[in-house]
Amino acid sequence: MRLFASPNWRHDARMKAMILAAGRGERMRPLTDHTPKPLLQVGSLRLIEHHLLALARAGMTDVIINHAHLGAQIEAFLGNGSRYGVSIHYSPEIIGLETGGGILRALPLLGDAPFCVINGDVWTDFPFVTLREPVGLAHLVMVDNPPEHAQGDFALDAQGRLHAQASNRRLTFSGIGTYRPQLFARCRPGRFPLAPLLRQAMANGQISGEHYRGRWRDVGTPQRLTELTLLLDNQQ
Numbered sequence: 219m220r221l222f223a224s225p226n227w228r229h230d231a232r233m234k235a236m237i238l239a240a241g242r243g244e245r246m247r248p249l250t251d252h253t254p255k256p257l258l259q260v261g262s263l264r265l266i267e268h269h270l271l272a273l274a275r276a277g278m279t280d281v282i283i284n285h286a287h288l289g290a291q292i293e294a295f296l297g298n299g300s301r302y303g304v305s306i307h308y309s310p311e312i313i314g315l316e317t318g319g320g321i322l323r324a325l326p327l328l329g330d331a332p333f334c335v336i337n338g339d340v341w342t343d344f345p346f347v348t349l350r351e352p353v354g355l356a357h358l359v360m361v362d363n364p365p366e367h368a369q370g371d372f373a374l375d376a377q378g379r380l381h382a383q384a385s386n387r388r389l390t391f392s393g394i395g396t397y398r399p400q401l402f403a404r405c406r407p408g409r410f411p412l413a414p415l416l417r418q419a420m421a422n423g424q425i426s427g428e429h430y431r432g433r434w435r436d437v438g439t440p441q442r443l444t445e446l447t448l449l450l451d452n453q454q
Contacts, residue, residue, distance in 0.1 A: 233351065233396070234328050235278045236321065237269055239338040240286040240314045245439050254288040256338040257295055258443060261450035264295070265437060267302065269336055274303035276346035278334065282327045284309040284320045317412035322402050330399060337393025341446055342434040344394060354424035355401040356416065360389035361434045372420065372427070380427040382417040389427075392434055 239256040246255050256266035263271075266283075273281060281304045285292045289310055299306030309324040321328075321335060332351045350357050358380060363370045370388025372380045401415055419425050435446050 232280075233278055233332060233334055233349075234280045234282065235273050235334040235336065235346075236282045236284070236309075236324055236328060237266060237336050237338050238284060238317060238320060238393075239266060239292055240284045240289070240311050240320055241339060242287045242314060246443070249440055249443070250287070252288075254285065254292055255437075257291060258437075260341060260437065260443065260446055265341065266292070266296070266338055268341055269338070270296070270299065270302040270304055270306075272344075272346055273336075276349070278346060279304045281306050282309055282324050283307075283338075284311055284315075284324055286311040286314040313409070315409045318402070318405065318410040318415055319408055321397070321412065322405050322407060322410075325399055325402065328399065332396050332398050334394070334396050339437050340393045340435065341437055342392065342394070342430075343432050344392070344430055344434065349394070349396060350426075350428070352396050352398055352426065354398075354426055355419045356395055356397045356425050358416075358425065358427045359392045359394040359430050360427050361392045361430050363388070363390045364436060366436070366438075372416075374427045374429055378426045378428070379423060380416075380420050380425045382420045389429060392430060393436075 241255060249258060257264045260268065281299060283306055285308065293308055296306055307327050309327060311320060315323055334349055344359060360374055367390050371391045372382055373384035373386050373388050374380055401419060416425060435442060437443050437446055
């Protein structure tokens, strides 16, 4: 497979989407002691509702949500997703399996085609209708480094390749990407992170990326949650 030779990138509205919602939210405590982080209020909506509505606007209506900590609350609040214009299926985890393990467990629901994954603890105005199907094994949306993560994650070169080891400026992974199931072909069920898989694939030139310069926030602490709520309230 020639990853970057005349790629015919396209958006497929039939692409399934997965929202990662199984995290314990330790940095968000005590708010998450009784409320799962995806259900925290951000402006007039819960955090995860922003994602669901954005996916519906993009025509990506088949959504899988994994959960662990207080997951029953997520299912009870969101239901089947019909009021958001989507159809939700759940992938429950007894204990959080981290990003890689959670995606692997959900693969039977995601199917054999490329799919989108979104971190449940970020907020963004990223237009999902522009999201690209990966040419290689994955395509990641990168953003400018926030103050709390000034070192960034991966470097994006002029050909659209992502590199884990690079001397040029790094960007931060937004938590939004598209993946082929083949990325997880050698993985075993259980708890494991996604980052090592991505780094290995980058070393083989199989991960592409794009730089999104719009609005994005990592809603990881009570202070950032308050700041984002104030930002959204001031825009109303």
